[in-house]
Amino acid sequence: MNQDLWNQIFGFANYGELLALVKNSIIAGAILGIVGGLIGPFVMTRDLAFAVHGISELSFAGASAALLFGVNVVAGSIGGSLLAALLIGILGAKARERNSIIAVLMPFGLGLGILFLALYKGRSANKFGLLTGQIVSVDNPQLTMLIAISVVVIIALFFVWRPLSFASVDADVARAKGLPVTTISIVFMILLGLATAVSIQVVGALLVLSLLVTPAAAAMRVTASPFLTPLLSVLFAVTSVVGGILLALGGGLPISPYVTTISFLIYLVCRVIGARKERRGDSGRLVSAGLPKVRIEA
Amino acid sequence: MVLITTDKDPVAADTETPVLSLRAATLSFGGRELWHNLNLDVQPGEFLAVLGPNGTGKTSLLKTILGQQKLTSGSIEFLGHPVGRGSKKIGYIPQQKLLEQGTPLRARDLVAFGVNGNRWGLPISSKAVRKRVDDILESVGATDYANVPVSTLSGGEQQRIRVGQSIAGDPQLLLCDEPLLSLDLHHQRQVSELIDEQRKALGTAVVFVTHDVNPILGMVDRVLYLAGGRFRVGTPDEVLRSEVLSYMYDTPVEVIRSRGRIVVLGAPEGYGVHDHLEHHVVAGVGR
Numbered sequence A: 001m002n003q004d005l006w007n008q009i010f011g012f013a014n015y016g017e018l019l020a021l022v023k024n025s026i027i028a029g030a031i032l033g034i035v036g037g038l039i040g041p042f043v044m045t046r047d048l049a050f051a052v053h054g055i056s057e058l059s060f061a062g063a064s065a066a067l068l069f070g071v072n073v074v075a076g077s078i079g080g081s082l083l084a085a086l087l088i089g090i091l092g093a094k095a096r097e098r099n100s101i102i103a104v105l106m107p108f109g110l111g112l113g114i115l116f117l118a119l120y121k122g123r124s125a126n127k128f129g130l131l132t133g134q135i136v137s138v139d140n141p142q143l144t145m146l147i148a149i150s151v152v153v154i155i156a157l158f159f160v161w162r163p164l165s166f167a168s169v170d171a172d173v174a175r176a177k178g179l180p181v182t183t184i185s186i187v188f189m190i191l192l193g194l195a196t197a198v199s200i201q202v203v204g205a206l207l208v209l210s211l212l213v214t215p216a217a218a219a220m221r222v223t224a225s226p227f228l229t230p231l232l233s234v235l236f237a238v239t240s241v242v243g244g245i246l247l248a249l250g251g252g253l254p255i256s257p258y259v260t261t262i263s264f265l266i267y268l269v270c271r272v273i274g275a276r277k278e279r280r281g282d283s284g285r286l287v288s289a290g291l292p293k294v295r296i297e298a
Numbered sequence B: 001m002v003l004i005t006t007d008k009d010p011v012a013a014d015t016e017t018p019v020l021s022l023r024a025a026t027l028s029f030g031g032r033e034l035w036h037n038l039n040l041d042v043q044p045g046e047f048l049a050v051l052g053p054n055g056t057g058k059t060s061l062l063k064t065i066l067g068q069q070k071l072t073s074g075s076i077e078f079l080g081h082p083v084g085r086g087s088k089k090i091g092y093i094p095q096q097k098l099l100e101q102g103t104p105l106r107a108r109d110l111v112a113f114g115v116n117g118n119r120w121g122l123p124i125s126s127k128a129v130r131k132r133v134d135d136i137l138e139s140v141g142a143t144d145y146a147n148v149p150v151s152t153l154s155g156g157e158q159q160r161i162r163v164g165q166s167i168a169g170d171p172q173l174l175l176c177d178e179p180l181l182s183l184d185l186h187h188q189r190q191v192s193e194l195i196d197e198q199r200k201a202l203g204t205a206v207v208f209v210t211h212d213v214n215p216i217l218g219m220v221d222r223v224l225y226l227a228g229g230r231f232r233v234g235t236p237d238e239v240l241r242s243e244v245l246s247y248m249y250d251t252p253v254e255v256i257r258s259r260g261r262i263v264v265l266g267a268p269e270g271y272g273v274h275d276h277l278e279h280h281v282v283a284g285v286g287r
Helices: A003-009 A016-022 A023-045 A047-067 A073-091 A095-121 A123-133 A139-170 A171-176 A182-202 A214-221 A229-247 A257-281 B058-065 B107-116 B127-139 B153-168 B185-202 B244-247 B272-284
Strands: B022-027 B032-042 B047-051 B073-078 B090-093 B173-177 B206-207 B222-227 B230-234 B254-258 B261-265
Touching: A016 A023, A023 A047, A023 A123, A023 A139, A023 A214, A023 A229, A047 A073, A047 A095, A047 A123, A047 A182, A047 B073, A047 B153, A073 A095, A073 A182, A095 A123, A139 A171, A139 A182, A139 B107, A171 A182, A171 B090, A171 B107, A182 A257, A214 A257, A229 A257, B022 B058, B022 B206, B032 B222, B032 B230, B047 B058, B058 B073, B058 B090, B058 B173, B058 B206, B058 B222, B090 B153, B107 B127, B127 B153, B153 B173, B153 B185, B173 B185, B222 B244, B230 B244, B244 B254
Parallel strands: B047 B206, B047 B222, B090 B173, B173 B206
Antiparallel strands: B022 B032, B022 B073, B222 B230, B254 B261
16 A cells, blocks of 8 residues: 555654644544434434434534634534524424425535535635534634533433433323423424534534434444443444544544544444344343244234 | 213212313314214223224324313313323323334333333432332233333233333323234233223223224223214113114114124224225215
8 A cells, every 4th residue: 555645544653742732622522422422312213313414414504604704613503503403393393294304404505505615715624624524623712612512412411311212212102191292302403403513513514424323323233221322322422533533633634534434333343243142132031931922913 | 772871970970089071072173073072081990991983083082181182172171180281190002103123222111211201310210210110010021021122022012011101100090092903812811901900909090992892891891982973981781782883873783792792793884994984084074
């Protein structure tokens, strides 16, 4: 392999000095990993993976508008995210409606974003960063804002966790028990909008799924425990982000390919483990029940 | 011939507050009346079966009790108060719906939702809650698969867990929406016996929506039969008779009792033939 290319992808010259420079980014990356890892299992059980993608495109439009008009990019990104999340949450209660709304919103958002970027005369790295991630170039005030939002999302998630899980997997019964299922779902969309907006700062609008969906999908291949799933999902997301930042450091390339690759490899490993577990018939059943099981499919 | 009039409620003399009370309740959709002037009291520990073909408002009745559907006129009270949007004191067994493969939820977690799913915060259960969940799993015979992902359980197993979940909050009213659908006879009997045991042990009132009364015939105190925009309330012997159903369907119908089972012959849309009926009813609403 071409040595230059190799060094560009995995360069470790002056690594110590570089590390000191990006210490804040690593902390921010870890916190964003926690957000993505925690919210991911809910994205999966509520079947919102496509919605995440749609939200991120509108978030991209918001961020590029902010870039063009010279206002805070994180704020612009959050504005676009929340708007998309609320539209999807309010208009798309049913999965089919939701998918069509997302499919309508997504190209519109992406188109607007491209328009704003085309009009923007500043550094081109800023433009590219919105699509593919730029945490290393995020300045300190923005970094503080990202961390603050992440902390708010984490605390809010912890507060609504149990009713949110109940409403996510078992909405009819949750509603019968008197839970405000619709309100919970709107609250969740707001949290998802915020999480998407902060994740965009790390991996960019195009690759947000690798932080909000892949770690949770990987965790769900190996466990069905409602405790282990978020724990593993957080572990996977943090490993991907921090690992990605560390690997990307030397070469001067965007971090997103590293993040997405680590996250993808973890998923592959989990799939293999999950398939083996299934083949062994290791479902956690104590003994097979004595009575013959007749299963009638509807 | 004894036609059961709606205001003569065999248990109404009881001075206890009824668990459920409907007065002159009417529900209509777009000009079509599902039921009109329904008066009904359900007492603690009573087992009420709601029968009738599809499209006659059986599930809508449950939705009304759960506050998800407003009456067109009349009133409905749960434990002496107008119904709210659901209640912790109501247990609910939905139609069997297999959970999505890969859902991060074990059988015990579904039951735990029945105990404390309403509480805010992280899903960390106290020792007492875990003990309660274990006891319930044992009482519905699901200990063996307590830690198995719900989505991998068979239909019968899932419905057992559902019964466990519904009784976990010690409800005063148990609403069952076709809980036996798509179960084989063996599991139909097991699941309905579990429900019956629960109401006997704790005096829970049961409202059991079904298209087929036979699996629960031995447990039912009263029947609410909905058909053709009419309804009848009474014991199974009072309501499930040829002359009563002939009047409701407005056509000769024969009710045959054979070896403890009830078969209805000649009902216009067929008894238990839902899809056809649904079709028929929808088509008949002046599209």
